[in-house]
Amino acid sequence: MKSDDKHIPKYQIVGDYLKKKIQKGVYEPGDYLPSENALCKEFKITRTTARKALDELLNDGFIKKERGRGSLVIEKNKALGLLTVKGFSEVSGKKSQTIVLEDTNENELPQDYLMGLFDDDKDARWVTFKRLRVLDGTPIMVDKTFYSLSHLPLISANKFVDNSFFKTLSKNHLIEIKGAEQELRAIHANEAIAKKLDIEEGSPILHISIKFTTSKPNFFVYSEVYSSTKKYPISNSYFL
């Protein structure tokens, strides 16, 4: 019989160990990790192995190597894509706020839904909620989010963990966001949107249609976002 020994390579053990320490805050951005030679002694490994462990962290964007100095912990890349307004929750001195415009309720699918992505679940029952994001007093975006009741019960938007739907999915339902497809259009703000975003009717705004893929098979979350980009542009990073 084959044994089920999962032989985990040393470099991965050491790499994961360092990642966890960074995630726990033992090492913060700006700190230097133990040197390669220090890791060799601590874990009784050779430099090749220690370097491979650090390469993992380098690849995942945890550290930056500086010859002659050491391995510097850096701010991690968040490839969270377009839903991240520049510094929405990270701009120092700015306060972000989420206002529920319309709490979760059963609803018809909009006829004019733009993305041809509803192939599945066409006859399912859907719920939606609508929210307004405000950054430092400035309305930034309105979003309307859809999901199917056949995969998740109705959850009040007022009961989201940290006002975040995705955090709620993760913490209470163990569902993780795995990816997304998006379509972007520049459009004129209509009266309703303009009023909510406190801009003039006809101002150029960004309309984003998003289909989120989750860790739960066949469970997708759909979002329609209307964003005023004048003060805070949408920022986005992606790495291949």
Add this chain to the structure above:
Amino acid sequence: MKSDDKHIPKYQIVGDYLKKKIQKGVYEPGDYLPSENALCKEFKITRTTARKALDELLNDGFIKKERGRGSLVIEKNKALGLLTVKGFSEVSGKKSQTIVLEDTNENELPQDYLMGLFDDDKDARWVTFKRLRVLDGTPIMVDKTFYSLSHLPLISANKFVDNSFFKTLSKNHLIEIKGAEQELRAIHANEAIAKKLDIEEGSPILHISIKFTTSKPNFFVYSEVYSSTKKYPISNSYFL
């Protein structure tokens, strides 16, 4: 092989050598590269070095390693994100076209450059070129691209491989696009842009500022894109 080592590490010489062979078609997708041991003998290097050379190709998406079999050359597909208009080159029956509006020439950096990403290379000499993308007769986007002469010579936009700057970087200079940071804004088209995109002045368009990260350290490519999204929205996928 000659040993013109000097500054360039061996693994890079071997890695570049293999990349060139792939790009020349000596090795095609589906082929296996010489085994690590074969490379050791051919270049008189150790397996560590041979493996590091192959790691380069692995990172740049040229090959896939198969234990017990070898290093398989694969098709390079770049999910280039936002620069991909929906089906720009894939819509069946549609013809894409790239028109050079302004050939590559040395230029001043624009004063109003939006992204605060020029920290490095501030005093370097820059070249720019400007192009118009047309899909099935409809102008889709204009883009102005910048790069620093300290990393790459001036290349005429009329001599790009397949009209693609990135393909040129890859095929002729072994530089791969690794990722990007972007900022998106919805704006009103000014007269110049409107004329080029054949839309009314004041129409909402998408303005995208992009900083591309490459496989060449400290070499970045900057692009300013203005896109009419009415007929063809920008589409984008990302996966975590």
Add this chain to the structure above:
DNA sequence: AAGTGGTCTAGACCACGCG
């Protein structure tokens, strides 16, 4: 059994940053 890639050891010399 032979060949491939995956991991690892125990060294070595070099280029760089800092005191």
Add this chain to the structure above:
DNA sequence: GCGTGGTCTAGACCACTTT
């Protein structure tokens, strides 16, 4: 001068694929 990371050698054993 010393410690750091960058490169490299010359081996070794392992897991996996193919013949």
